[in-house]
Structures are given as structure tokens and as C-alpha cells.
Amino acid sequence: MSSQLLMVEDAEGTTPQWRRQAIGELLDFLQLRGVVTLFLRLHPLLDSAEADLARFGAIVDHGPTFDIPLDRPLEEIRGGMRMNHRRGIRSFHANGFSCEPDTEWRYLDEFYHLYSLEFFEQLRDGLGDIAELLYVGANPQYQQQVPQIGLYDRELEWAHGQGLHDYFLDEGAHESLRHFKAGITKVQPIASSARIVVDPVEYGRLCALWEREHERVVGRTDGFFPPYLQPAESSMDEPARA
DSSP, rough: EEEEEEEEHHHHHHOHOOOOHHHHHHHHHHHHHHHHEEEEEOOOOOOOHHHHHTTTTTTEEEEEEEEEEEEOOEEEEEEEEHHHHHHHHHHHHHHHHHOOOOOOOHHHHHHGSSSSHHHHHHHHHHHOOOOOOOOOOOTTTTTTTTTTHHHHHHHHHHHHTOOOOOOEOOOOSSSHHHHHHHOSSSOOOOOEEEEEEEEEEHHHHHHHHHHHHHHOOOOTTTTSSSSGGGGTSOOSSSOOOO
């Protein structure tokens, strides 16, 4: 028994008939492998065939993400930012700070203290050429001095100089971060996920076991998914997570 988490790639250039057949064959394959449920995180910038996936399960919206299209001059992009962000960028440069791509991972030993060394080692080994903001941070020693917007702006400048199409800032886990990113760009594509029951019989059995054990009714597939893995102390009404 298992669940699967997958990233759906761009479906552009395919027909609805081809996509539905492909999804059906994927689900047949997964069922033969003992998979019970499938959680798909859909990328907001790619055509992930939501309408076709909706025929097989539930599509759940998770709110806005933040993206900067790079088809305009840098000054025009910066001109659309919130005033205090533009002020922060000027302060970043005026105080002599810099932010450069570390393509050789020379500063991994210093940077991992902000997060997790094991995670970044896996990231280093698996990344290709991706222009997407994942993590950003400043050493606590300089946190009060460095305008955070300056770090975003330097990465924006680098991505723009590479001739890339978008600089994707992803979501904001907290209201303060969403407010910060909303001041950078007004382009806010919606993040969503698909939840599909691959094996309905086994799914029903596992949900029944969970209900007997916890003396509660499992939630819908657009809530915590799969519901039979929900922690006993969590609320059935809590928002869905990606």
C-alpha cells in the first residue's frame, strides 16, 4: 500500500483524448503496483491539464503564487514594484551589499546553517537549469542591515540577463511573505493540486480502519489527502495543503 506524489509537466501540444488516455494508463499502472492514492502538485506556470485530471479526481486551489514575466526591461519591472521595495533596492546597493549566483556551490557550508545541509546536498545533485526562487536568507549577523528585496532584485537581474521567460517566486507560507511578494509583482497565478483515488476498494478499507480507530469520519478528498493518513489530532476542517 502506498501513496504517490508527482510533479505534472507541461501538457501543451497534446490533445484532450491523448491526455485522458495517458492518465488512465498511468492509473492502471499505479494500481498494479499497489498504489492506493495519487497526489499531484500542478505547476502554476505550466499547462497541467487540470480539466482532464478533474475527470479522475478532485482539483484543489491553494491560492496565489507570484511570478515576474521577464519580457520587459528591468527598469520597467522594478518600476511596477511597491515604493518601499524600490527604496530597499537602492539601499541595498548604496550600502555595498552584493548577491551573486554561487554556481559552484562554494558557500554551501555557510548557507546550510539557515536550513539543512542534507537537503541542499540533494538539491545540488538533482537541480538542472531552473529559474525559480526556492530559498533566500541572510546571515543573522547581517539580517537587520540587508534589505531582503535586494536579494530578490539581484536574482531578478541575473534571470533577466539569462534571457529566461519567467522568474517564479512561488507561494508565500505566511501573510507577511505574501504581502512582501505582492509588492514585487502583480502576476499571481493560482497554485493547485489534484487528488486521485487509484484503488477505490483499498481506499475504502483504509478509510474505514481510520474511522474505527479514531471514532471520526474521514474528510473529503479536497481536504487532507489521503484522509486515512491524517494525524488524529488534526482538524477535519483545516485547509488543504500542498
